[in-house]
Amino acid sequence: MSYVYTVARLRGMENHLLDSAFFSRLMDSANIDDALKALGETSYSQWISQTGTANFDKAIDSEILAVCDELKSFVPDKELLDIFRLPYDFHNVKVLLKGLFKVRGGETEGRRYDLLSKLGTIDTEELTNAIETEEYGFLPYGLTDLIPQCWQLWDAAKNAQAVELLIDHQMFRAMLAVAEGLKMPDVIQWVKFRIDAENLRAAIRLARMKYDAGKALTFFHEGGTIRPDDMAKLLNEPQETWSRILSYTDIGAVLNALNEQGDMKASLTDVSKALDDYLLKVLEDAKYSMDAPANVLLFLLTKEAEARNMRVALVCVAGGLDREFGRRLLSNGR
Amino acid sequence: MEMLGLSLAMLGAALAAALAGIGSAIGIGVAGGAAAGVMTEDPNKFGSCLILQALPGTQGIYGLLIAFFVLNKLGLLGGGGALAVTWNQGLQILFSCLPIALAGWQSAIWQGRTSAASIQMISKKPEAMGKAIILPAMVETYAVLALLVSILMLMGVQVG
Numbered sequence: 263m264s265y266v267y268t269v270a271r272l273r274g275m276e277n278h279l280l281d282s283a284f285f286s287r288l289m290d291s292a293n294i295d296d297a298l299k300a301l302g303e304t305s306y307s308q309w310i311s312q313t314g315t316a317n318f319d320k321a322i323d324s325e326i327l328a329v330c331d332e333l334k335s336f337v338p339d340k341e342l343l344d345i346f347r348l349p350y351d352f353h354n355v356k357v358l359l360k361g362l363f364k365v366r367g368g369e370t371e372g373r374r375y376d377l378l379s380k381l382g383t384i385d386t387e388e389l390t391n392a393i394e395t396e397e398y399g400f401l402p403y404g405l406t407d408l409i410p411q412c413w414q415l416w417d418a419a420k421n422a423q424a425v426e427l428l429i430d431h432q433m434f435r436a437m438l439a440v441a442e443g444l445k446m447p448d449v450i451q452w453v454k455f456r457i458d459a460e461n462l463r464a465a466i467r468l469a470r471m472k473y474d475a476g477k478a479l480t481f482f483h484e485g486g487t488i489r490p491d492d493m494a495k496l497l498n499e500p501q502e503t504w505s506r507i508l509s510y511t512d513i514g515a516v517l518n519a520l521n522e523q524g525d526m527k528a529s530l531t532d533v534s535k536a537l538d539d540y541l542l543k544v545l546e547d548a549k550y551s552m553d554a555p556a557n558v559l560l561f562l563l564t565k566e567a568e569a570r571n572m573r574v575a576l577v578c579v580a581g582g583l584d585r586e587f588g589r590r591l592l593s594n595g596r
Numbered sequence: 597m598e599m600l601g602l603s604l605a606m607l608g609a610a611l612a613a614a615l616a617g618i619g620s621a622i623g624i625g626v627a628g629g630a631a632a633g634v635m636t637e638d639p640n641k642f643g644s645c646l647i648l649q650a651l652p653g654t655q656g657i658y659g660l661l662i663a664f665f666v667l668n669k670l671g672l673l674g675g676g677g678a679l680a681v682t683w684n685q686g687l688q689i690l691f692s693c694l695p696i697a698l699a700g701w702q703s704a705i706w707q708g709r710t711s712a713a714s715i716q717m718i719s720k721k722p723e724a725m726g727k728a729i730i731l732p733a734m735v736e737t738y739a740v741l742a743l744l745v746s747i748l749m750l751m752g753v754q755v756g
Contacts, residue, residue: 270633274719552716
């Protein structure tokens with residue numbers, strides 16, 4: 263299937279993405295009203311007028327959803343969009359299950375429907391009904407088997423973190439399966455790098471908690487370019503040496519950069535930002551191709567980074583937080 | 597044997613027109629896909645897109661030119677009937693047509709791809725239109741060289 267039309271249209275759509283200069287201006291807004299006024303010239307304004315100024319989070323989700331719907335109308339392989347949207351399905355499953363766990367534990371206000379994201383591929387109402395009525399038969403991505411396993415695990419151990427890990431393991435398995443079904447090497451590679459990035463994030467978090475390497479294996483997901491065993495072994499080594507140990511991988515360069523900046527002790531948010539930027543960077547080769555399907559994923563991730571920047575900027579302005587700190591959190595989207 | 601010569605020569609003309617034409621159609625199609633994508637977002641780019649989309653069309657014209665050249669050489673255009681062509685002369689004409697047939701076919705497809713990339717480029721940087729034309733025009737060089745070789749070879753073939 264040819265992607266010439268798709269990529270050309272994406273190039274046109276890229277012109278509407280907001281650049282770092284815009285976010286810098288947004289950060290300089292004196293108050294939230296000024297910031298929302300600045301948004302008036304962007305595609306976000308139509309959603310803000312619908313959701314109201316207090317609910318800009320929903321407006322940002324609506325903008326991404328609208329972009330996904332637009333892409334769906336002309337991207338030849340819809341599964342490319344699914345790779346992007348699938349994590350939101352798994353997020354929704356987590357929200358619904360955690361709510362039900364609380365309800366079973368006797369909390370009447372356990373359900374948090376407001377935390378559900380409309381960005382998933384499964385309609386939130388259908389997903390809610392399926393989970394609450396225990397009718398999982400139609401659910402995709404292995405959720406049919408996963409949800410009963412989650413219940414078993416919860417009933418046995420009452421450990422929400424273990425359930426969350428089980429869901430994440432399945433999410434990455436499903437992402438890899440969708441990517442492999444597409445038979446697009448750069449997309450498969452990206453999913454593997456995404457798993458590596460998630461594993462590295464977990465490793466850094468565990469290292470800071472001085473977690474026992476012997477018990478850490480369960481925290482790492484299968485399917486990346488780095489084996490979970492090797493990830494767990496990192497915990498036995500000083501963090502400064504990780505970039506050398508992982509120098510045979512592409513993600514080693516991210517650690518190297520953090521090392522060079524003397525930033526290995528940086529906050530997890532900074533590490534996360536570096537990994538998010540890395541995941542955008544690994545797809546950037548697609549920019550030089552006029553028909554690489556990975557351009558679809560690259561565009562969606564850039565749009566997601568834009569939405570993330572928008573959230574950071576608006577939260578900073580609305581909450582009167584330190585703008586310099588906010589600027590540090592902005593991703594290198596467009 | 598006289599008919600075989602004429603047939604070989606006409607096969608050459610047919611290949612020149614058909615292969616170069618097919619290449620141009622594919623090239624224009626690829627560039628057109630990109631142009632449609634860009635214009636969906638910005639219809640004002642029609643003029644620039646049209647120029648770039650038309651570039652891979654020249655190979656088809658070169659093929660047609662060589663086909664006319666051959667038909668004229670065979671006396672088929674004036675209405676006076678075909679000239680006598682030996683199988684050897686027919687084969688020479690067929691070979692003379694191959695440079696533009698093959699180079700035209702392939703260069704048009706690749707020029708179409710380069711044009712599509714250039715169309716995507718002007719979508720983001722409209723001010724780079726000059727550069728955007730030069731890149732696919734580089735591919736054109738080889739179609740022009742093939743046309744030249746075909747013309748020189750045909751001029752060397754003595755018929756009748």
